[in-house]
Amino acid sequence: MSVADRKAREKEALKNLILKGAKKLFIEKGIEQTTIRNIADEIDYSIGTVYVYFKDKNAILHDLHSIGFQELGGYFQELFSVEDPMERLRKMGFMYIKFALENSEMYDLMFNLKAPMEFLENSDNENWDEGVTTFSLVKKTVEECINKGHFKGHNVEPLSFMVWSLVHGMCCLEIRQRTKGVKFTNPDTILFDGYNEYLKIIEKL
Amino acid sequence: MSVADRKAREKEALKNLILKGAKKLFIEKGIEQTTIRNIADEIDYSIGTVYVYFKDKNAILHDLHSIGFQELGGYFQELFSVEDPMERLRKMGFMYIKFALENSEMYDLMFNLKAPMEFLENSDNENWDEGVTTFSLVKKTVEECINKGHFKGHNVEPLSFMVWSLVHGMCCLEIRQRTKGVKFTNPDTILFDGYNEYLKIIEKL
């Protein structure tokens, strides 16, 4: 182990410390309400140090958005043991909503905030790898459903997009306070009630 | 016509001038990129004047969000002449998407940004009247569909929410650059392709 190796490890460790501190504050008080000064304070480093390890705030947000996708991957873990693609598709949507509700700030960052996409636009690798990978999971499952005789007359990609939009739309309206606004009869269960309507529909397809 | 009347008219006029200037800049360069100073400059008034007519930036955003709903109402106008509720439901979703794509910054303000909801929380009338009214339009149409024998075994409110979420989700993913990220086969038509999959589905219900 050379000194250079150790230095590299220490750099990595501090970078993770910054991300960990940032995530804690984001969850505690919201992303918009968290400043670079807050993050520096949280981990007992100066503002300048944060900027040594991250180009700007967008870079922090992008890295945290990637961590969010890892966490969503954790939620999706149990799906791989589900053989029946229709059952898997149903559960995938359910887990997606569950993740969004239990990690709303992270979800917002992953699927709503402009920061991660702006970071990508100004980076070498313009591809949204996390999004592509996650969406291909939906596409693959929908494709298997079609191969099993479901969704006759439908196209894989647009249908997958429709499914994604459906769950994303519900989560988005909830997180951005629009469901609260329209005062549903059962506000606490409206997301799962709405999702159930979708389940009833695809049952017949 | 008393002096007080004229003063009231002038106040109203200047308020509208501020909103008009704000909207112009929002559309031109985005809401986040527009500052109060920009707005004041645009209409040749000082920063202070803007704060005489609006409590804060959220108040401007909320008023503009209301104007957005009026404009969405314009898009929905032609729906009232559609007798068949199923046909009306189909067209409503289409017009919704059309509005979102043609007025993306206003759509974002109406259905995504936190500002209008934060303004409501700090105001006397906490109700999101615009959202309630618009959503009841969907509910009413879905109810008519059910009365005509469609959507057997479904519940009006959750089903309406599902439909809203579906179109909102697509618009949201598009506006917030997530569709761009996943690189669809036909990026330019994916929203309407996705919506078509939904149309195919409800056709059978």
Next chain:
DNA sequence: TAAAAAAATGAACGTTGTTCAAAAAAAATA
């Protein structure tokens, strides 16, 4: 132990939303 390299710092800059005492303009009063 001294010199060189790396890491951490925080004052300072330009912007932001917002405030408010002062100035300017308009209306009311004499």
Next chain:
DNA sequence: TATTTTTTTTGAACAACGTTCATTTTTTTA
């Protein structure tokens, strides 16, 4: 019309933000 009162407008000033970078501190090398 001249003067006082009221209303409207102003922009300097404030605190807080993201960001930069010359300087200081710490670590490594010689």
